[in-house]
Amino acid sequence: MARKTSSHARIAFVTPRYGPGVVGGSEAVMGEAARGLAGRGYAVEVLTTCARSHFSWANEFDDGTSEDRGVVIRRFPTTTSGCRLTAASLEQRVQRGERLSPATEIAWVNSRFRVPELYLYLLAEARRYDAIVLSPYLFWTTIFGAQVAPERSVVMPCLHDEPYSRLSIVRSMLASVAGVWFLSEPEHLLGHRLAPDLAPRHGVVGAAVEVPDSYDPAGFRQAHGLNRPFVLFAGRREGGKGWRELLSAYASAIAGNDTPFDLVTIGVGAPDIPEDLAGRVIDLGYLGAAEMPNAFAAAAALVQPSANESFSRTLMEAWLAGTPVIASAAGEVVTWHCERSGGGLTYADELEFAQCLRFLAEGPKAAAVLAERGRSYVLANYTWEIVLDAMEGSLGALTARRPR
């Protein structure tokens, strides 16, 4: 792959979390894109916080500067202050979809966590960067960071159709920045719906996943004592990611028919497995990057119950591992991927979910055909070579437009 001519540009990636133990699609894409562009000759810095958990926002990493695989990491401490009752009240108002004034919306953003030092750093140093990429849309780091130098800011919003995305400050941010990167076509369309005056320089760059050299499904099963076939849920075990709905659908499936599949989950967040499912739902907790591909390869299918996805990396990782996907039809993006690739089934309710499991058990050959289509789809669209080319194209146009 020939390197692009703009390889001496200086890029800042602003993300609320970065580093080991951080689970999140946006954070993963930002980290990998930063390292990928650094590998192509860009001078890349990651501006982030000291937080690992997106619940507590506690400062778990040391602040200061370090280096990670060719990328300079600058960490700034978070502060959480203010009245918790007020914060909870604001959160409720946002969730209810109330029409809030911009000042109240900002108060809501401020009520979660703040990173004043990061903001001050950007005020002082923004001009040193040719482009500042910020993601995801709903955090302080992006909302405030994008205001410092909008003419050189690119927001990768990772939009979901949810109350937060309908805030006026999000709309004005998407309109005022120099560029917007979407990860999929449905997210792009959602962006137009949410922000009719979307920044003219926007497009779908996609996201990518690393292609492992090999997989060891048998070793994974042995290491974790998994003797029965299983379907896998990978990600954050929380309401917004459909975890509870999945538990409910799975309970209904095993009550209604004799599915041979256990449900194995990996990721962060308390899984809160009901007692009556304790023997069938197995939590392996957070796995390191080296083990993740083997988990996908060992599973009979990946289950993606989340409707709030702007890309869904786990789908790609499963398909790459030759594993079919069963996804909630409520997720516009995952449905789009399944339809385009022909590699996944979508379910509208618990009964359809149960039938998908039956299909896996009774039609393994057909399931393998779906998985193969999924793998071809990922290799054709979502390798880092392809996605970095798209990002470089966008950055090149952005930096060429502006006198340095």
Added chain:
Amino acid sequence: MRVLIVGAVPPPGGDSGLALAELAIALLAEGHDVELLSPDNRSAAHRSARLQGPVFALRLAWLSRRFEAIVLHFEAGLPVGDRAGRLWRAATLTLVAAALRMFRESTVRFDGASPIPGGIGSRGMGEIWSVATHVVVGNEEDQNEVVSTWGLPEERVTVAPARVASPVAVPRGWAVKDAADPRTEVLELVRARAAHARAARAARVALGGAIGTPPASPFTGERGQAVDAVAFTRAVLILGRRLAARISATKTS
């Protein structure tokens, strides 16, 4: 589960008979073994017989060895004839109640015009209501009456609609013929099967079949059968004593 459905099933037609047939279809679709027992020998039931009086109750008790669940439809002539006197009615209902107790699950349907003098509020029905694990009535008025008169928990009493749609058959297997678009083909099968299961579930719920719920009764298993046999014998003895008392009182007067 092995389910016995007792009532007039078509042919000939009639809404309640069709509803019973649809219930049978739904239960079969869910994988249960279903047998139909009809009072009308013109029907398509597995078997037909005279389903009246204490003999019918004894028949039910006998059949309880082969079936885990029963759906008993109260209708004209079933389980008591039009001309049955009070005593006969009471004896029949008491024995039927004892026989119902011998099934793991018993659904009593009472969704037409009342075939029992005194209706669902009559004293003889009390024992039936108390033993049935599920009760289906024809309208909300009857539901309220059963709940208020007999103190049944509301969740045990449902109102059946006149008719529900039958689930349609779905193809077996997951063979994919369309190599160009296997996903769509599989997805169509998933949806058709789910629709089938959904219709079966809806039919079962709407028609009041409590089949498939975990047994709540202590009268289950081998021990339960022994207990049931004792209960049945006790019921017969109580009935005998009542009969004797009634005869004695008549003689005295």
